[in-house]
Amino acid sequence: MSGAVTSVFGIEPGDHAYLRYAGDDERRLLRAAHVTAAAGRGERAVFVDAGAWGGHDPRALPGGGQVFVLTPGEAGFAGGRLDVPRLMRVLDAQADEAARLGLRGLRVCVDLDEVLAVTPETAPRGDGGGPGRCPLAVLRGRSRPPAVICHGDRARLPEAILPALAERHPLTLDAATALTRHPLLCVRPVRDPAGLCLEGEIDDSNLGLLARALETAPLDGRDLRLYVRRLRFADVGAVRLLAHAADAMPDGHRLVLHAPGPVIKAVLRHYGWDRRLVLEEGDRG
Known part of the structure; x- marks a missing residue:
């Protein structure tokens, strides 16, 4: 990351x-x-x-x-x-x-x-x-x-x-x-375009926090945008959760990952989850 x-x-x-x-x-x-x-x-x-x-x-x-x-x-x-x-x-x-x-x-x-x-x-x-x-x-x-x-x-x-x-x-x-994992996951809302910025690390200890944040995340029109450039670590379970969240979006809606790191991209491709959501590059987040 x-x-x-x-x-x-x-x-x-x-x-x-x-x-x-x-x-x-x-x-x-x-x-x-x-x-x-x-x-x-x-x-x-x-x-x-x-x-x-x-x-x-x-x-x-x-x-x-x-x-x-x-x-x-x-x-x-x-x-x-x-x-x-x-x-x-x-x-x-x-x-x-x-x-x-x-x-x-x-x-x-x-x-x-x-x-x-x-x-x-x-x-x-x-x-x-x-x-x-x-x-x-x-x-x-x-x-x-x-x-x-x-x-x-x-x-x-x-x-x-x-x-x-x-x-x-x-x-x-x-x-x-x-040996210390810090800081833990930080989730904060962002505007213009609306979405969530994820910072820190995601693993089994904070998957629940991410799941709850996704349920209440602000939408940019029909898109749920996640800005993930500042994520240093996301395990397979975290990326799986994002893929499942993309599958659960209503028709016509998209889950967009903005500036994902190489590990997230590799996990998405390896499991075939990259077809379920949209990846965007850039410096925002």
């Missing part, structure tokens, strides 16, 4: 983020947040992670194939270096499986301190062979890039390399704040 990314839930396909956490508790919370975000966006969460998953086999995780865990070796990491072609092949297979399951893409999460050999002189290793950008940056050049999220435990990584790791990622967030 548009706007500054401040939380795990705002990270989108094509983004490359570095999340700094402290200790196992924050690590577990980050894992859960990524699973929740992937579920909301209709994606598969792929973890490259050698750590324990609550004492059970991560392959047996629930979720209908929406969560998958790779060991560093399976993903192409060995001896602190990355085999990029191997990683590409692995992720292509993951993307194919995600598509077979009806999912729209991948959310790739990698714990850097478990897979890279880092020192103050080499952090991070650019293409697996020397200092430079994070090796996961190569994934942003794919035709359908995943969301790429690198993790690092501040307590385990050498303090001298932490600034370099942050500098070589386009987005750096601290887990303590990135």
Whole structure:
């Protein structure tokens, strides 16, 4: 979505983020947040992670194939270096499986301190062979890039390399704040043309608020206009609600989404809901 990314839930396909956490508790919370975000966006969460998953086999995780865990070796990491072609092949297979399951893409999460050999002189290793950008940056050049999220435990990584790791990622967030979803959904009426402006994030926690707002929204003639440029996140359930609201409009009336972000557009197209409402571009909202 548009706007500054401040939380795990705002990270989108094509983004490359570095999340700094402290200790196992924050690590577990980050894992859960990524699973929740992937579920909301209709994606598969792929973890490259050698750590324990609550004492059970991560392959047996629930979720209908929406969560998958790779060991560093399976993903192409060995001896602190990355085999990029191997990683590409692995992720292509993951993307194919995600598509077979009806999912729209991948959310790739990698714990850097478990897979890279880092020192103050080499952090991070650019293409697996020397200092430079994070090796996961190569994934942003794919035709359908995943969301790429690198993790690092501040307590385990050498303090001298932490600034370099942050500098070589386009987005750096601290887990303590990135796990918080804020602000919540804000709905306000607008005039000329009449409609509603939606700001913040929409998920299961505030679908009821959106549903009630749609029931009483002002109309612009025969159109119900929603200005959504300032939405940072909307899960599949939220977009489904908008599609159903469009179906419920009386004959001759339309539901118009003004300036929808790429995630909303992708969900609408993936489920065939884009034919039920009207999408308009522009800066209003």
